[in-house]
Amino acid sequence: MVVHWYEASMLFNPLRRLSRASMSVLSFALDESFTSGQFGPRLGKLDLHRADGSSPPSIRTPALITATSRGIVPHLSQDHVALTKSIGWTQIHFESFLEQSPPVPTLQGGPHPLHTFLHHRPDQQIIALSVRDPHDGREITANGKDFVSVRCVRGVRKMTPTAWRSYVLSCNPDVVTALSDIPFTNSPQSQKRTIKTLERSTAWLADLLRPIDLDSTTSTHPLNVLVHMVGGTEDRARKAFSETLLEKLQGKEMEVASPLTTLDEGLRGYVFDLVPLRASILQEAKGNGTPEDTTARIQALMDVSLRPLPTSKLRVVHSAASPHEILRLIRDVGVDLFDARWAQHAATLGVALDFSFPVRDPALLQHSTCNGPIVDPDGEARAGAQLVLFDLRT
DSSP, X not given: XXXXXXXXXXXXXXXXXXXXXXXXXXXXXXXXXXXXXXSSOOOXXXXXXXXXXXXXXXXXXXXXXXXXXXXXOTTOOHHHHHHOSSOOEEEEEGGGGTTSSSOGGGGOOSSOHHHHHHTOOXXXXXXXXXXXXXXXXXXXXXXXXXXXXXXXXXXXXXXXXXXXXXXXXXXXXXXXEOOOOOOOSSSSOOHHHHHHHHHHHHHHHHHHTOOEESSSSOEEOOOOEEEEOOOXXXXXXHHHHHHHHHSOOOHHHHHHHTXXXXXXXXXXXXXXXXXXXXXXXXXXXXXXXXXXXXXXXXXXXXXXXXXXXXTTSEEEEEOOSSHHHHHHHHHHTOOOEEEOHHHHHHHHTTOOOOOOSXXXXXXXXXXXXXXXXXXXXXXXXXXXXXXXXXOTTO
């Protein structure tokens, strides 16, 4: 069953709680020692500045994105999440709340509705919102010219750009990913379908970047927006989308996104969802090739997308297949944020991963500076507090 969601389903004006005091600005700065050019390993610092002073600690990159299920970190209670210092960026997919109309998180009041509703602390965590679960690669109803198909527990829904903008303004996340037309059907896509993907993704991004009138005299762009780098496995399509972000706005897009002169001016970073990309690569290879071959192809496609774009913005990757793959992407592409869904899935199977990079001499492990598990006053380690320990900068 497919249900069409309209902005009319909103029971209130989403701007009623949005104010300058609830706005935030995401900034990213590369370390001065980063001199490796367009690609290669890099260090940086990510800061979120909130007008009300509840800014979380800086995040040193490369850093970990924590995946959630309906906004909750699997295997950890909210008390554990509040205690650990390892969770700085929390990813929430909004489709999991669409079984109700309007979605329950949009009914929460206050300056930080998502933090309050999900019991995350604004002074500890950045909440990033996307419409779809980046780890869900199941085939789904095709997207249309004015909607993205999403999946919740009650079936498939159609999310329009208008509805998505309304939900985003209601929930006021720290970071939001724009709607993009990413096909989840068999590859390869026809040239006509690829052109539609680029046109729709560009138009939906421009719609999200529309200024918001906070009072009768001024308008602003208060959202920290990321965009999926679309184009599938076609080098020319990926390059064309990147170049479109840098082109001077004209016509309807210029009217919509004014005073921005390019779409890239309104972006904080670029997102790569590897699940649909990997599926397309494997289908084209017809079962041949190794995981290393797939990673190399993913890296090449990411290079094509990023080459025309500025190096100063975030590079975000979802759904890396293994620690080896993400390390290669950090080393060869310069990825700044990545998730570790594979580690959380291992925990579901009862396996806890506890390791650091680079691999050290076992005799030296007793002197490791890698954080250990949280210990209770009685000396017992708190179960499940830190399943994965990374030390990427040592």
